[in-house]
Amino acid sequence: MILDSIDRLHSYVTLHPRFAKVMECFAAFDYEALAPGEIKWDGEEIQAIIIHDQLVSEKESTDYFECHNTYIDIQIVYEGVERVGWKSRSNCLMPRGEYSTEKDVLFYEDSPELFFELRPGHFAIYFPNDVHAPMIGEGAIKKMVIKVKVG
Numbered sequence: 801m802i803l804d805s806i807d808r809l810h811s812y813v814t815l816h817p818r819f820a821k822v823m824e825c826f827a828a829f830d831y832e833a834l835a836p837g838e839i840k841w842d843g844e845e846i847q848a849i850i851i852h853d854q855l856v857s858e859k860e861s862t863d864y865f866e867c868h869n870t871y872i873d874i875q876i877v878y879e880g881v882e883r884v885g886w887k888s889r890s891n892c893l894m895p896r897g898e899y900s901t902e903k904d905v906l907f908y909e910d911s912p913e914l915f916f917e918l919r920p921g922h923f924a925i926y927f928p929n930d931v932h933a934p935m936i937g938e939g940a941i942k943k944m945v946i947k948v949k950v951g
């Protein structure tokens with residue numbers, strides 16, 4: 801997992817072959833002009849999801865403590881303060897059900913090892929080993945989730 805300020809997003813371009821395209825699309829992106837929904841920046845390889853929603857309780861979020869195999873998540877907060885729970889997948893012992901290839905998600909019954917806040921202008925990158933419980937807090941949030949295909 802990586803946490804940083806949005807003005808340093810370009811610093812991570814070398815971490816994955818598709819991150820250069822992510823930076824190119826992100827640079828041309830006008831968040832204020834888009835309504836909530838999905839955008840395909842590069843077919844199934846890179847997608848963005850614009851979210852305008854209400855934050856949820858810690859219990860509601862951790863009930864869906866999740867990780868992904870196919871996509872890396874880059875989650876950027878524009879408005880609101882989001883609390884997120886995290887734990888390394890290698891430390892998770894209680895999967896709930898089987899991995900869904902259709903939805904690219906595996907849920908865990910485990911609890912997060914740590915919590916942190918994402919404020920406007922900050923982002924987190926969640927790799928397949930990062931089990932996360934986002935969207936915790938009170939009030940509204942506006943954020944973007946960029947899904948980058950791993951392979």
